Amino acid sequence: MSEINPDAIATIIADRLQKIRNQIPPEVKLVAVSKYTTIAAIRAAYNAGVRDFAESRVQDAKLKQSELAALTDITWHMIGSLQSNKAKQAIAQFDWIHSIDRLSLAEQCDRHISELGKSPQLLLQVKLADDPNKSGWSESELIADLPNLAKLANLNIVGLMTILPLGLDESQAYDVFSRLGELAVQLRSRGWHNIQELSMGMSADYAIAVKAGATIIRVGSQIFSGYS
Numbered sequence: 001m002s003e004i005n006p007d008a009i010a011t012i013i014a015d016r017l018q019k020i021r022n023q024i025p026p027e028v029k030l031v032a033v034s035k036y037t038t039i040a041a042i043r044a045a046y047n048a049g050v051r052d053f054a055e056s057r058v059q060d061a062k063l064k065q066s067e068l069a070a071l072t073d074i075t076w077h078m079i080g081s082l083q084s085n086k087a088k089q090a091i092a093q094f095d096w097i098h099s100i101d102r103l104s105l106a107e108q109c110d111r112h113i114s115e116l117g118k119s120p121q122l123l124l125q126v127k128l129a130d131d132p133n134k135s136g137w138s139e140s141e142l143i144a145d146l147p148n149l150a151k152l153a154n155l156n157i158v159g160l161m162t163i164l165p166l167g168l169d170e171s172q173a174y175d176v177f178s179r180l181g182e183l184a185v186q187l188r189s190r191g192w193h194n195i196q197e198l199s200m201g202m203s204a205d206y207a208i209a210v211k212a213g214a215t216i217i218r219v220g221s222q223i224f225s226g227y228s
């Protein structure tokens with residue numbers, strides 16, 4: 001399948017995208033997670049209308065962004081965990097960062113935004129169930145950090161992001177996703193009116209996430225599998 005036949009890639013990827021779009025309302029933003037895929041496959045998705053692409057490593061993104069520099073209307077999303085020493089590059093390279101997962105990173109970003117004069121849309125990553133492999137604030141930790149976050153005047157925080165722990169059934173997944181929406185409501189009621197976006201749902205669970213109120217889904221393998 002990874003033999004390079006651009007026409008075949010174009011058809012297959014356009015077809016997969018259509019199947020996904022058929023299942024989600026038009027106002028839900030479909031972010032194509034390109035972290036494991038090729039430039040040819042990204043171009044195929046672009047030609048099928050995708051403008052939002054996500055990467056999980058700053059360095060990989062840099063290579064792809066330079067190869068695709070002619071496609072100036074791509075919006076690049078950072079979804080991977082971010083070491084503090086990569087924060088500056090991430091601010092410089094991405095239009096959105098979904099993975100602001102701790103106060104110290106938020107503070108770094110605040111500084112770099114003012115240095116660089118560039119302010120991406122930021123999502124706070126929340127961990128809604130215990131999962132040693134995932135980072136993010138718990139609900140109570142995030143509430144406790146709000147006064148400190150509020151001091152970071154350069155941050156353009158527009159929503160929340162979560163990654164589901166493995167092994168949940170459909171109704172458990174729905175419940176966890178719903179809690180992200182409830183948390184956003186709670187934050188708005190505390191004055192964080194810009195927290196409107198809910199980035200949740202991947203290939204395996206985006207339909208459930210959309211039912212639970214996702215405004216952004218992050219889909220990789222269901223678009224790109226076979227083209228890595």
Ligand SMILES: *Cc1c(COP(=O)(O)O)cnc(C)c1O
Nearest residue numbers: 033079202203204218219220221
């Ligand atoms: C890789 C990744 C995705 C996409 O996962 P798929 O299961 O391939 O759709 C979405 N979100 C994050 C944070 C990821 O790291």
